[in-house]
Amino acid sequence: xxxxxxxxxxxxxxxxxxxxxxxxxxxxxxxxxxxxxxxxxxxxxxxxxxxxxxxxxxxxxxxxxxxxxxxxxxxxxxxxxxxxxxxxxxxxxxxxxxxxxxxxxxxxxxxxxxxxxxxxxxxxxxxxxxxxxxxxxxxxxxxxxxxxxxxxxxxxxxxxxxxxxxxxxxxxxxxxxxxxxxxxxxxxxxxxxxxxxxxxxxxxxxxxxxxxxxxxxxxxxxxxxxxxxxxxxxxxxxxxxxxxxxxxxxxxxxxxxxxxxxxxxxxxxxxxxxxxxxxxx
Numbered sequence: 001x002x003x004x005x006x007x008x009x010x011x012x013x014x015x016x017x018x019x020x021x022x023x024x025x026x027x028x029x030x031x032x033x034x035x036x037x038x039x040x041x042x043x044x045x046x047x048x049x050x051x052x053x054x055x056x057x058x059x060x061x062x063x064x065x066x067x068x069x070x071x072x073x074x075x076x077x078x079x080x081x082x083x084x085x086x087x088x089x090x091x092x093x094x095x096x097x098x099x100x101x102x103x104x105x106x107x108x109x110x111x112x113x114x115x116x117x118x119x120x121x122x123x124x125x126x127x128x129x130x131x132x133x134x135x136x137x138x139x140x141x142x143x144x145x146x147x148x149x150x151x152x153x154x155x156x157x158x159x160x161x162x163x164x165x166x167x168x169x170x171x172x173x174x175x176x177x178x179x180x181x182x183x184x185x186x187x188x189x190x191x192x193x194x195x196x197x198x199x200x201x202x203x204x205x206x207x208x209x210x211x212x213x214x215x216x217x218x219x220x221x222x223x224x225x226x227x228x229x230x231x232x233x234x235x236x237x238x239x240x241x242x243x244x245x246x247x248x249x250x251x252x253x254x255x256x257x258x259x260x261x262x263x264x265x266x267x268x269x270x271x272x273x274x275x276x277x278x279x280x281x
Contacts, residue, residue: 001082003090007098007139010051010091014140021048025142025169027133030054031071031187032080035177039146042174044085051140052081054092059105060128066273071187091140098135105131109164113157113249117242117264118275129154130161137167144170148177150184152262152277156249176276178204184276196269199235203267206230207278210243210263214280219243219252219261230267239266239273243280 004010014023024047026039032054043050054077061067074092081088095103105127108114114126137145147155155173162169177185179197182204189197206229213222223241230238243252246260255261264277 001078001086001088001090003078003092005092005094005097007093010089010139013089014049014051017049022143023047023140024050025136025140025145026050026052027136027145027147028052028054029056029070029187030077031073031190032077033185033187033189035148035150035185037080037084038177039148039174040081040084040088042172043144043146044088046172047143049087049089050085051089051091051142053136053140054090055098055132057098057128057132058095058103059099059131060125062122062125069191071190091136098132106134108161110157110160113153113160116153116244116249116251117240118153118266121239121266126154126157130157133158134161134165134167137162137169142169144172146172146174148175149173150176150186150276153249153264156247182208184274186274188272188274191272192269196235199233200267200269200274202229202233202236203265203274203276204278207263207265207276211278211280214243214261214263219255222263226263226265235269237268239268241265246279 024043026043028036040052056070058067105124107127108130119126147158149155159171162171179185181198181201183200206226210222210226223243226241227238230236242264243261244250244264246262252261261280262277263280266275
């Protein structure tokens, strides 16, 4: 495994590779878990060369405490990657390496994709995501880049980013990987107590019931029902529940047979923010 921490060294190494080799990129913020591993495994299967970036991006955190508490587990992360494949290139730059003297986001027009759900509660978050993803795509110039559907809104925004910036890359969305109890794998899960990690299974359980209801009940009634379920739960606090079109992320108004919908949810457990989503049809 090759560990690189500067843009120049990464550029030089990638330029030395055969031009006809396919290149996969898996951007991460470290604290790797089974969900990340699934992305990397797919990238390894589909590409000759794979770059995994490990970079905790400060501009996508609108809560300084959240940034400060984000786990940094480089030694463990490298062990996870080494078990997957020996030839993975790990790019682990410093903040100064990626942002030089000014740590600031680019402002994007994501055509409204960034104004709903996560964007409504995390101001500037997607500008931060777009800034670092654009920098990585331009640096690595991958054939394909891999992102998990747990952050489905982010996935759609990154697809929009490649369109507005004309970046020639295939964005590959990969299914959510879940713990045995249904909780979506997340680096934040490690901060939960054992009891609340089990209680958080209620999130996925509620989404599955919402999916069952979607065939016969209105979206408004379903969202009201989800809100009532969380109001009665002493362990979890609902931030939002939204049913939206899968492609545009526009909140549902009237259900249309030819459109795909997903339920999006954000919940607090012990002050730790958890998100999830599920296709409804």
